[in-house]
Amino acid sequence: MGKATGFMDYKREKPNERDPLTRQNDWKEYSAPYTDEVLKQQGARCMDCGTPFCQIGMEIRGGVSGCPIYNLIPEWNDLVYRGRWKEALERLQKTNNFPEFTGRVCPAPCEGSCTVAINDPAVSIKNIERTIIDKGFENGWITPRIPSSRTGKKVAIVGSGPAGLASADQLNQAGHAVTVFERSDRLGGLLTYGIPNMKLDKEVVERRVKLLRQEGIDFVTNTEIGVDITADELKEQFDAVILCTGAQKQRDLLIEGREAKGIHLAMDYLTLATKSMLDSGFKDKNFIDAKGKDVIVIGGGDTGADCVATALRQKAKSVVQFGKHPKLPDTRVGDNMWPEQPYVFSLDYAYEEAQAKFGEDPRQYSIQTTKIVADKNGKLKELHTIQMEKVKNEQGKFEFHEIPGTEKVWPAQLVFIAIGFEGTEQPLVKHFGVDSKNNRIDAKYGEYTTNVEGVFAAGDARRGQSLIVWAINEGRQVAHEVDRYLMGSSVLPK
Template identity: 70%
Template sequence: MGKPTGFMEIVRAEPLERSSHNRVKDWNEYTAPFSNETLAKQGARCMDCAIPFCHSGMEIKGVASGCPIHNLIPEWNDLVYRGKWKEALERLQLTNNFPEFTGRVCPAPCEGACTVAISDSAVSIKNIERTIIDKGFANGWIQPRIPKQRTGKTIAIIGSGPAGLASADQLNQAGHHVTIYERAPQPGGLLMYGIPNMKLEKDIVQRRINLLKQEGIHFITNTEVGKDVRTEYLRSHFDAVILCTGAQKQRDVRMEGRQSNGIHFAMDYLTAATKKLVNDSITEKEYIDVKNKDVIVIGGGDTGADCVATALRQNCRSVVQFGKHPKLPNTRSADNMWPEVPNIFTLDYAYKEAAETKGEDPRQYSIKTTKFVSDASGNLKELHTVETEKVSGDNGKYVYKEIPGTEKAWPAEHVFIAIGFEGPEQSLLKQFGVQTTERGTAKATYGEYKTNVEGVFAAGDARRGQSLIVWAINEGREVAREVDHYLMGVTALT
């Protein structure tokens, strides 16, 4: 700890952002880096808190509190304060395989658990992390690490999202031969196709993929396991198989008019927009263009926000986002105490853009969609809603009660459904013979990751359900440790 009084003297600096009016005209990242001087001061805000909850990685009420990959945050904050960037990078890479991803798209549960955040604004952990890794690449400190010896063991990993990439990175460094199967044209999973370019530029994803290739990992793309490659082939030709397919079964709405043309899943919309941006092959039917159209997004989470930002860049006429929950408070409520993730009102990048370019925050709260209405040609023309209130039910659980007289019709030519994911697609799990949980996820104990099928492991969202990128990296690293032990009898992986 470099400056004992830093957190008392220095205020938090928010990430620099390009003007909304300018950034909605392109697909480039909307944030800009701080200067070294500013970041040194921000690092100085990290206090000597004895027990740093920021890297605890525990779960409270089923939600992460602190960093699940246990980044050594106070250590590299102090090194940044002292100007020792290379040493900070070394500490960061001990726990995090991909800081350039988490430093951009992680929701930062570390900051919610920051001790300074008890009575002040949290340390700018996420922005410091991003700058450390960016400096590492810019200065040539990050070079391919070629394993000196190979074990001769072979591992197939299905899925190239953060869990698959993390497990591959770890196992490759342990000396095993790793092959990743990806059904999309390019590796990266949701990092490549599900997160818009303005949050995570695809050159950054490709830079990491190229590095992993140089280090010896083999990628096979445009190949769907279970369809293009039989599961029996993988089990007979590899010493172990890891399922990191994610939880890509999107949750749907079931109501009158759902079959209308113009209603899409959010991830289909975001994926198509990215495919066009990176020049992947895409048909005119796949690509969804909302230029001069009225757009409604159902679902109040990050995916819905990404749809809002994408629609703005396509020059939609209007955009509204529906959420079933009431508007969050400006400060923590009595039942949302530190070190839980703070459930408070924020203005995310997409909402700032909408407010500044369309004149208002696009979010509508405590609202329920009741039906879709199409024209004579079957094309969506409007959406009907009713307002709700959150009340305690007979069993003590909250329910959403409709408020009579609040019905409303909204013009809509495109609707994007962004209400989460039900779990992994079932066909591949069935072909492997992997048992599943009640939620449809692969049945494998956390910390062990073994399925009921010998030599087949599961990790990430395929095992735990829809979750954070840091949990995916956590499970990718941990399943690598278990597979290494399974193959060798011992392991040095952590």
């Protein structure tokens, strides 16, 4: 590395974020890049560690460690330290099709596996990555890459999320004619409608889609397989089909009082909010409005946090988020050793904002909703809860037990259910006749072939709800397999 003592000479800078109270008044991105000078110092913190665990991209005990797309992190950190931004961009683009997405919304498992993080705060990998790609666009270094020749083969990709876009990008560069089908009115999948604008500005998504169009990829929106075009028609018109439809079947809460008016699935709430913002700047009123209401979000993950941040911007009266697990420790515990992803307490952007507005973290831990109560008109009135205790049974497995005497009633006029996703939606699976297991398309990782000749599957539709980096990983790998299927061999990287 350019500065061998950089990790000792410089401390990790806090993320450059706008004031949490001020930013609640708009829908612009809450984060911003560092200055070049600060980034040079942050890049210098990348140590000459011998084995860069930040890029190993493997799963340990069900959690991801390191970068699943094997970003050449030490190389572009060193180039940033030296001020060689264009070369850093070239190294970054060798492994990552969409650094502008991962640099904004990836949870950065690379930082959890950073060698510096054994004793000190990790290198600011995510922020450096974002700045490299943004500089590439700002300086005109990123231009359309038009394939010099075409193979005559045609590939259809169903779904325009990160897996679909990554496979489309790779296969287009291999010379195939690629058409991406999207049932929504806008491209990007959950990048567009599942992630709020304050985390990922939709102009960033549109900028990438525009580039992919210029490079020769065709996009067809408002087209649902089985409704607007049949699966058989796709298989007849194209030499191969890739299913990248995501895991959009939301998990519901089956509980007494669920039928009360004012209870919504989280993704419905987030999608409508983003669509209304893009369509009319919220003037059409086609969204679920939390203004002046007591809001409760059930589910402790990222989607729940996005609901909290959205409700704050809609001027909710109060916002609380329920999670079934205990509060995480401030530092790693004994069975969460490096280079595993650290399971430690953190204050995400939404919780910072809620704390700034209401004076406290909105999260309630180890809590279970026991019933929902509506008023005489069927409108949501309140939630009843009880605290839970997480204990190991005789077999060493964790169980949740209710704690008597901890019952509580919470006023609420809006509830958003954010308890995860069950898998891919089954109508598409049936249309194509592909096998599925546990609501996921049955296609082996690394091969991506289904039981139907010429039909492949990748991303969340195959692996279940996961990270954007895993979607890009699978999009790149399935492109290699489809290219090999069409041509007999492939030069595309896996």
